[in-house]
Amino acid sequence: MKKIKHIVFGGAGFVGINLVKKLQEKNETILVVDNLSNSRKDVLLNISNKSLVFFKHLDINNTYDMEGLSKTYSFDKQSIVWHLAANSDIASGIDDITIDLNDTFLTTIAILKFCKLNSIKQLAFASSSAVYGNLDGIAVSEEHGPLYPISNYGAMKLASEAAISAAFEQYLDKSIIFRFPNVVGFPSTHGVIHDFINKLKQNPNILNVLGDGNQQKCYVHSEDLADMLINIFDETFGLDILNIGPEDDGIKVSRIAELVVDKMSQDAEIRYEDKKQGWVGDVPVFKYDSTKMISLGFKPLKSSEEAVIQTISQILTESF
Numbered sequence: 001m002k003k004i005k006h007i008v009f010g011g012a013g014f015v016g017i018n019l020v021k022k023l024q025e026k027n028e029t030i031l032v033v034d035n036l037s038n039s040r041k042d043v044l045l046n047i048s049n050k051s052l053v054f055f056k057h058l059d060i061n062n063t064y065d066m067e068g069l070s071k072t073y074s075f076d077k078q079s080i081v082w083h084l085a086a087n088s089d090i091a092s093g094i095d096d097i098t099i100d101l102n103d104t105f106l107t108t109i110a111i112l113k114f115c116k117l118n119s120i121k122q123l124a125f126a127s128s129s130a131v132y133g134n135l136d137g138i139a140v141s142e143e144h145g146p147l148y149p150i151s152n153y154g155a156m157k158l159a160s161e162a163a164i165s166a167a168f169e170q171y172l173d174k175s176i177i178f179r180f181p182n183v184v185g186f187p188s189t190h191g192v193i194h195d196f197i198n199k200l201k202q203n204p205n206i207l208n209v210l211g212d213g214n215q216q217k218c219y220v221h222s223e224d225l226a227d228m229l230i231n232i233f234d235e236t237f238g239l240d241i242l243n244i245g246p247e248d249d250g251i252k253v254s255r256i257a258e259l260v261v262d263k264m265s266q267d268a269e270i271r272y273e274d275k276k277q278g279w280v281g282d283v284p285v286f287k288y289d290s291t292k293m294i295s296l297g298f299k300p301l302k303s304s305e306e307a308v309i310q311t312i313s314q315i316l317t318e319s320f
Contacts, residue, residue, distance in 0.1 A: 003074045006030045009111055010085030012039035014187050019227040024049050035059050038088045040187040046288045060085055066114050069302040079113045083111050084126045088190050090153040091279045104156035112167045121173035124233050127300055129181050130154030137285035141242045151281030168239045176236050181245040184307055185222030186314035194313050196260040204265040210278035213254030217286045218245045221307035224300040245288040251304040
């Protein structure tokens with residue numbers, strides 16, 4: 001078999017599907033590995049070029065299954081691992097730290113062991129703005145520190161960054177850590193837009209919103225993100241960390257609620273809670289300093305609001 005160039009762990013999630021879609025354009029082989037716990041294999045297979053994209057359903061934390069990949073497929077030091085595997089429901093990990101321990105941190109350890117076993121020298125990691133914690137809307141750059149995450153998800157992403165840094169010292173030649181903002185797009189499996197749409201499908205008369213609606217965050221569309229990940233990875237070297245996000249100050253949850261209601265049920269009443277956080281561990285206001293990303297010549301094509309509007313349309317029509 002031809003050597004696999006790209007290994008996308010968590011590649012059947014909505015970010016991974018968009019990444020695979022873009023990687024196919026390079027006409028290189030891609031192996032997607034996913035446990036399908038919160039994924040859309042149907043969409044992945046629908047957009048995949050069968051001669052380029054191979055799929056393996058397994059638990060990344062299963063040592064036996066991971067070692068089996070090395071016997072089934074061929075890799076070399078020119079291969080690139082895209083680590084997108086993590087718990088995708090941050091709120092679910094608040095009461096049970098083992099969720100993010102297993103799905104967000106131990107997956108990183110398993111993937112690093114896979115890289116070492118197969119002499120793979122290049123790794124791209126999907127980290128998160130959650131590593132910064134609650135900074136009351138201060139625009140944070142990659143140099144900000146110390147970091148105090150307020151969710152188990154953020155803590156395990158930060159721990160993963162540390163493990164990747166140690167691996168770079170030992171056996172990786174290139175480790176690029178991308179700190180994502182809120183990512184939206186199709187095929188959505190979770191998130192505020194997905195949640196609002198499902199609530200209105202169940203009850204078109206009332207939309208209950210977690211928090212007071214003043215939560216304001218930056219959003220990037222998964223299609224823009226996939227393009228940027230590939231292009232930035234090609235232009236960076238060694239061990240590096242980059243914030244990925246739009247240049248704007250974000251969009252309020254109340255505005256997202258209004259946009260969804262306008263598309264689905266214009267007479268629906270929007271009800272808010274009398275609290276700033278939507279849930280424990282939520283960062284109400286977050287903003288990136290994207291100077292480093294822009295200095296490399298990259299920025300998302302869409303603003304936060306444009307990304308949200310496109311996502312609402314895509315989810316409602318189930319199409320790219």
